[in-house]
Amino acid sequence: MPDRPFWLEAFGGRSYAVDRKSSPEPILVEHLSIAVLGGTQPDKLDRLLVQNDDDGLLARYLVTYPAQPPLRRPTTAVDNKTLQIAYQRLRALEPVTDEHGNKTPQLLYLDAAAQDVLQEFREQCRDWEIEASGLMKSHIGKLPGLAVRVATVFALLDYAKDGLAPVKMISTVHLGRACHYVGEHLRMHAHRSYGVASRPSEIRAASRIAEIIVAEGLTEINTREIQRRGLSDLQSAKEIAPAFAVLENANWIRPAPHTGSGRPRKSYVVNPRAEVVK
Structure with a gap:
């Protein structure tokens, strides 16, 4: 960037x-x-997360790396009217006037109970930092500040939805929810994102192939089968062979016996127990 x-x-x-x-x-x-x-492809995580100096910029991002959901047709329509009302409420929020008569954004403070919740979360993050390293350690160090920001967003979203009194303080309701969301949910996504990015390329490639095997219930696989999918970093036999070697060492696949005449095709039989991973 x-x-x-x-x-x-x-x-x-x-x-x-x-x-x-x-x-x-x-x-x-x-x-x-x-x-x-915004979003990015998993294949680009290595460049984004690993091949950059740890200057604290990426550590400030809240990342999500969810499992691929099943394909479903939409069953509900977007309630545009409710969204429009919410946007209007947020845009109608007035700035405050400072001691010099200038308009300035409203400062939102944590109430006393919320300050206690934040301190507890800071202490929890310190414990997580001790066990972490590298980019993940840097990211965990930013979680308390991120939780406060998310709590502010939650408070304003509730106001936009309900239209009650404008937000003046951040309470434990919103800060507690934010600490749980950031610390227990998004932290796991960060673990997955940073973990995938830091793994060797052959391990990442093997994981991609394993996901295909499980998702499609494949019983046999070969290099051409992977190549035709046009996956990034899995387009040449030179890239695919190390991934197959990883899967073979992990007992996911084994070379298929050659039958018939002609040049043998390098195929692999999938371990039937891979089905259990679903």
């Missing part, structure tokens, strides 16, 4: 000065705050 220091500044929401070549006066952004939402 280019200009990483800029994006690190955008995480804090503080003032930021942008220098311009065409003018001696910089542009002053009073609150540099940018929301980033």
